Amino acid sequence: MSDAARASVNVNLNPNLLSQLAAKVGAPRSLTVHRVADLSRQLHDVKSPRELEAKVAQLLGALQAEAGAEIMSCRFRPQPNCLISLRLRENPLGPAGMKAVAQAMLSRAPLTLRVLSLASVGAGDKGVLALTSALGATSAVHLMSLDLSDNGLTGSA
Numbered sequence: 386m387s388d389a390a391r392a393s394v395n396v397n398l399n400p401n402l403l404s405q406l407a408a409k410v411g412a413p414r415s416l417t418v419h420r421v422a423d424l425s426r427q428l429h430d431v432k433s434p435r436e437l438e439a440k441v442a443q444l445l446g447a448l449q450a451e452a453g454a455e456i457m458s459c460r461f462r463p464q465p466n467c468l469i470s471l472r473l474r475e476n477p478l479g480p481a482g483m484k485a486v487a488q489a490m491l492s493r494a495p496l497t498l499r500v501l502s503l504a505s506v507g508a509g510d511k512g513v514l515a516l517t518s519a520l521g522a523t524s525a526v527h528l529m530s531l532d533l534s535d536n537g538l539t540g541s542a
Contacts, residue, residue: 503516
């Protein structure tokens with residue numbers, strides 16, 4: 386082994402040096418990681434809104450942890466930007482389930498949802514009102530795309 390190769394084995398880098406280098410070369414300061422949770426047609430056995438809230442919160446927590454671990458494995462340690470797509474379509478949620486989903490999202494805030502699909506969940510006007518009331522009071526949950534199609538909405542609630 387040459388002297389140069391032997392010397393390079395023992396070099397320790399200042400942790401700030403990598404971020405300074407990243408800034409100099411124009412590397413992104415944040416890393417976006419996207420995770421998809423598709424529970425479409427899979428929640429028919431959930432017996433109560435409380436159980437639904439716990440299940441969705443647990444799923445969101447697991448996705449956030451997985452995305453966070455991926456971001457932390459990056460050598461430049463950029464700021465995390467985790468996007469989650471949550472698909473709950475065609476589950477019998479109803480108004481109480483919509484409120485439970487909103488509470489689960491609030492419990493995992495700050496949270497950015499790329500897609501929140503609540504199509505065909507029987508939300509009705511009351512369910513959408515419950516969702517918007519819960520999420521409208523905070524800026525900690527960001528929705529980029531919301532699908533409420535086929536929920537019998539009339540706009541009269």
